[in-house]
Amino acid sequence: MKISSFIIVCLIALQFYILQSQTIDVSKWTVETSLYSTNVALFIPSMKSICIGTSGGLIIKDDKDSVSIYRTNNGLLSSDISALGYDSLKKQLWVGASDGSIDILDFTSQTWKHITDIKSTNSLPKKRIKCFLFSSKAIFIGGDFGLISYDQNYAPGDYVEKIGTITQGTAITSLQTIKDTLWVTTEKGAGKIWMGVTSMRESEKWTVYTKNGLADSSLIGSIVKDDILYLATVKGISNYQNGVCTLIDTKGNQKINSISLQGNRVVYGDDIQVYALDDNQVIPGSDNHGILTGHSSSSDNTSILSLKSGGIIILKNSISKKYIPNSPKSNLFLFLAISSNGYLWSGAQDDRPQGFYTFGDNMWKNYSNTTNPDFAFNGFHKASAMSDGSIWLSNWGGGIVQAKPNTDTSFTYTVYNTTNSPLLGIGGGGYVVTGKAAEDRNGTVWFPNYDDAGEIGPVLIFKKKDGTFGSYKNGYNPVERKYSVCAIDNNSTKWLGSRNGLGLLYFNDKNTADLNDDIWNKLNTSNSNILDDIIKVIVKDNNGVLWIGSSGGLNAIYNPSIILQGKNPSIVKVSVISSLNVNDIAIDAVNNKWIATTNGVYVLNEDGTEILKRIDMTNAPLETNDIKALTLDNASGKVYIGTELGLLIGQTTIINPETDYSSLTCYPQPFDPNTGNTLLIKGLAPESAVHIVTPSGMPVISLYTKSGLINWDGKDDSGNIVPQGVYIILTQSGTTNKAGFTKCTIKYR
Known part of the structure; x- marks a missing residue:
């Protein structure tokens, strides 16, 4: 029988076979954080390694310039490193964090241990680790909480909240030993105690120094040389020997x-x-x-x-x-966008101006008014990707910046403000605030012109593809211009959201120059089912439905075109995620909704009636469930999750489908299901039924996906791993009726 005839026969036979739908899988998590800010550094001569504790993780750099970076996805419990110590007897690096986490790296086995007692103790109001001290019998840990000791088996011992007469809760800044005496420096003096005492918790066992011989009682550190203790304050240094403290x-x-x-x-x-x-x-x-x-x-x-x-x-x-180190300048990832070249664009917000940063080809680049003097202010707070490959970056104070691609990796930046556009500054001045931009079907870019001073002016600015600008005042209320997000539906209606509690404004010019026939109206909690008047995000999905995220939850508008008939649309509450605070929304290649909330990420099905997956600290290397921003690269299947503590990147199996099966392939070849990996079937057309059969046509399993790829775990429809051999993969699109086939080899090692 010919191959084509074999495929047709198999597809006919399999058309009533039960299809297993694709699930939402996210794997290969990586974390990106800022490594710029060095909190603590330590050189270990015996290991020829420099250890750098930053606000975004741990860097270990050896004498051959080999660099290893550790974050929450590959060893650490927390990225904000506040203390480092080296146990030379065990060849272990102790890493302390601001949240009380302690991670221990064994240099010999390259394995990690974790101590979470301090982090998990609710009674400690402050948990920052500040210093370590290693002795033959115990490990001492000092921090904002006081002093804690551990034995060599990592069992906790004394917890000393108060160093003698020093105020309880005073942070410890350093630890030293001289012979059999432990010295502790704090922000309000120094204390010493004989290490042979039954319990260090007894305040009367401590001798405290707060004034005599010290330049100041607030000690920042100490060292020991030749059994002489040197105590440092901001104002000076003293030494202690023979019972006397002397200012140097x-x-x-x-x-x-x-x-x-x-x-x-x-x-x-x-x-x-x-x-x-x-x-x-x-x-x-x-x-x-x-x-x-x-x-x-x-x-x-x-x-x-x-x-x-x-x-x-x-x-x-x-x-x-x-x-x-190459890294973003900040841990704040409060807006995200993907340009057509696959680069990520991100930054902070107006109240914490950091400029913006891009990530592509595994390299970070940071931009600000230092690198680009044309940027008047660093308060970039939104980014939008356009069909021509450009990125529009909304700025708090400096107008809006168009980043236009020159090549795959370089961009030209053009700033638009009051000098070269209809933009108006707050109160009529030069401080220009813009909101998130959106693109209509003609390639015209629209963006809000924000004002909170009651100045009558444009609420919307547009720039056509030919470079000409135009603007519209608010036809509903000319003085209301406090809008910061924008979306455009399939009928070219512009929808503006306000983070200042004005609700949702919509506008349609009916494609005429006549201002008299324009449609303007405002929806809020008093005249609609909007859950909250603080609108954070508006997104149009693949079917033209509008999804609105607010402080009160998630709404959907299924009939936005009805406003052309002079009627307000129906606003539906998406009850499946209750009243969660929604910060961002992204739509994937198969029209699922990815919702960033203050309680993790929720993936909803196409109509928002079912939770397909939840991503939070329990199943992903997140340091917080407060997700600030979210975007998807539907060409690669990557998901980017932004928080105030860094960026999380995951790989999904959902990508844009192909038009046909000409690029159908599968890998790895040969495939061994016992490795725990999956076979990736890629190059699928829309709504593909994927049938895996034996060379004789016997069905093994049938899968279904709207994505351009799907995984197979090497099991049949009963959950059994299939025998070794060659298998035929038959595919057929439910929308185009096009079919394709490829084959894979199963081989066990």
Whole structure:
């Protein structure tokens, strides 16, 4: 029998076979966070490794410039690192975080252990880890909560809330030992205690120093050299020996932020450079690097200087070398967009201006008015991708920026403000605020012109493909211009949402220049079923339905075209996710709705009546369930989830379908189901029935998807792994009736 005849016979025989629908699978999670801000650094000479704790994770850099980055998807429980310590006996790196998490990396086995006692203790109001100290019998941990000890088997011991007479709740800044005495420095003095006491919780066992011999009682750190303790405050340094604390002359250097032992000499740093304590001379190579936030040193004379501008300086023998990790400038991912070249665009918001950042080809680039002086303000707060490959970036104060592609990787940036467009600044001035842009079917870009000063002016600006601008005042109420999001439906009606509690404004010009026939109206909680008047997002799905996210939940408008008949549309409450606070909405290739809420991500089916999947801290490496932004790359199937603590990227099996089966393929080949992997069948046409059969035509399993790809786990319709051999994959589109086939080989190792 010919192949074509075989396919036809099989498809006819299988047309009544039960199809198994595709599920929502997200895998291969990666996390992206900012590595710019160095909170703590540590050089371990024996491991030839620099360890850098940042607000976005841990960096380990060896002497061959090999870099390993650890975040919540590959070892850490928390990304905001606040303390590092090295246990030389066990060859373990201890990593402390601002939320009380402790992660322990074993350098020998390259495995992680975790201690969550501090993080999970509800009675601790403050949990930041600040320092570690390792002895032969115990590990001491100091932080905002006080002092806690652990034995060598990681079992907790004493919890000391109060160091002697020092106020309870005072943060501990460093730990040292001299012989059999433990020294603790705090923000309100220093304390010492004999390490052989039955319990360190007994306040009377502590000896406290708060004034005599100290430049200030607020201690920032300490080190020990030759059994002499050196205590550092912002205003000066003292040493303690033979029971006496003595202030050392630092020649007026009184903005000290760190102290360390560089080789065999005591050094201290301020925000400009590092000094030797014995002569107060600048350490060569430590100056002219900008503002320093701190430093650390090691026994081999290496010092690590932390830069406020981002990254570190590695200093040894007067030679300095800068290291800046490639990362976004901030952990704030409060808006997201994907350009046609697959690049991600993101940033913060107007109240926390950071500029914006792009991610493509595994590289981050950061943009601000420092890199681009034409950007008057760094308050970028929305981004929209257009069909011509451009990205429009809405700015709080500086108008709107069009990023137009030159090549696949470079863009030209054009700023539009009061000088070159109809935009009007707040109160009629030059401070121009724009909302999220949208594109109509003619390629015209529309965006709100925000004003909260009651100035009559344009509420909507548009720019045509030929470059000409136009504008419209609010035909419902000319002084209401506090709108910051925009969407355009299939009938070219513009829908504007207000984050200031004005509800939903809509406008249609009926495709005429006559302003008298324009349709304007406003919907809010008083005249409609909108759940809340604070509108955060409006999205049109693949069927032309409008989805509205607000502080009160999710609404849908199934009949937006009815406004052309002079009627208000029906606004439906999507009750399947109750009254969750909705921050963002994205539509995937098969018209599912991905909803970003303050309680995780919910994936709803096409009509919003069923929850297909929930993504939160229990099943994804998220540090918070408060999801601020969400976008999908329907060409690759990637989902991007933005929070205030970083970006989460996952791989889905939902991509745009092909028009036919000319590119149908499957991999890996050969495929072994026992590995736990799946066979990826890609190049599917819309609404594909996928039948897997034996060479003789016996059915194995039948699958169904609207996506351009689907996974097969190597099991038949009874859940049994199939035998080795060759299998035929038959496909047929439910919309085009086109068919295709390929084959795969099952082989066990």
